[in-house]
Amino acid sequence: MKRPLDRPQSIGPHIRMLLPTLTPLETSVVETALGQPGFSEGTALRDLAQAAGVSEPMVVKVAKKLGFNGFREFRTALVLYNALPGSDLHRELAPEDTSSEITRKVFDTSIQAVQETLAILDMEAFDRAVGLIHGARQRDLYGIGGSAQIARDVAHKLLRIGVRASVFDDAHMMLMSAALLGDGDVAIAFSHSGTTTAVIEPLQLARRRGVRTIVITNYAGSPLAEAADVVLCSTAQGSPLLGENAAARIAQLVICDALFAAIAQRDLPQAERNLNATMGAVSARRQVK
Structure with missing residues (x-):
């Protein structure tokens, strides 16, 4: 299998595929990175570790388990993936959504799944x-x-x-x-x-x-x-x-x-x-x- 950075569109799916191999504590590192506002190339290893409530070596360990060389490559991969058009398509339904908005969200989610599966x-x-x-x-x-x-x-x-x-x-x-x-x-x-x-x-x-x-x-x-x-x-x-x-x-x-x-x-x-x-x-x- 190609390395994650070889194709940016595959980064998100690559990480999700391997989540079952992580412990709950390791999973929290990934979830924190994915959900952290303003996560960028400027995000320090120390900051992510503190936000996830783990040690810095734990963050590096998680990055390597996911197939990256270390934290820096893991950080770069997430930044690349988040910058892709459509990476934010996945949105939850809201009570005020119209039928048109609901349909669009469902279709966008399925289209994204097909495109990322191909990747x-x-x-x-x-x-x-x-x-x-x-x-x-x-x-x-x-x-x-x-x-x-x-x-x-x-x-x-x-x-x-x-x-x-x-x-x-x-x-x-x-x-x-x-x-x-x-x-x-x-x-x-x-x-x-x-x-x-x-x-x-x-x-x-x-x-x-x-x-x-x-x-x-x-x-x-x-x-x-x-x-x-x-x-x-x-x-x-x-x-x-x-x-x-x-x-x-x-x-x-x-x-x-x-x-x-x-x-x-x-x-x-x-x-x-x-x-x-x-x-x-x-x-x-x-x-x-």
């Missing part, structure tokens, strides 16, 4: 995921709640081009699925937080059985990501009301659309034949005026 997308990991899914004997998809809906969307798209996949959204069924997978199969797990036990356990089981595992999540340092051969990360900023799940779901769907297109490209003539066949099979179910 951090690991293309080497993406290509590996495409190859594993395309060449798999069996493809089992795991997800709970909203993540299960993403899994179903992926399975639906793949079926349209003749690539079969099974979706499991029950904890027991996922474990049963994982217990039957083997060499040549792939397990794909979807989880925004990457901390859902019901999804982590079957993925770990699948991996112990020699199955290749793919994860789509919002956090690269999550327990679910640790059980994966390939990790594809979406990113979205948190918000008490708007939340990050909704925007991250949009970003994850776009990642899956890109996977679908790349898988279809592996054998485009066959994909087009299967697409015509599946479209033709359901065409009679559509009303014609």
Whole structure:
């Protein structure tokens, strides 16, 4: 993965992805830096440490855990990111907001999530995921709640081009699925937080059985990501009301659309034949005026 400063738009998402790897005290350093008014190149290490209630070495430690050389590079990165157009798009809903303002905030949040996800997308990991899914004997998809809906969307798209996949959204069924997978199969797990036990356990089981595992999540340092051969990360900023799940779901769907297109490209003539066949099979179910 490229260093954070290589692409300023990736700085915010890069930091958010790694938050699960930090302790609560370390997280407070990041939150203080992000929320400190007037944070700039002139902000001293001492000032940030005092504001966060930690030692100066702790601030340096956090900066290095996030992939920076030290505090100065961490400070420069945040200043660069905050100066980007649209970095302040993420705003909370207010009681006085009009429908137009609410719509704009929701759309802006989702657009930003998609743009920042593209900025951090690991293309080497993406290509590996495409190859594993395309060449798999069996493809089992795991997800709970909203993540299960993403899994179903992926399975639906793949079926349209003749690539079969099974979706499991029950904890027991996922474990049963994982217990039957083997060499040549792939397990794909979807989880925004990457901390859902019901999804982590079957993925770990699948991996112990020699199955290749793919994860789509919002956090690269999550327990679910640790059980994966390939990790594809979406990113979205948190918000008490708007939340990050909704925007991250949009970003994850776009990642899956890109996977679908790349898988279809592996054998485009066959994909087009299967697409015509599946479209033709359901065409009679559509009303014609």
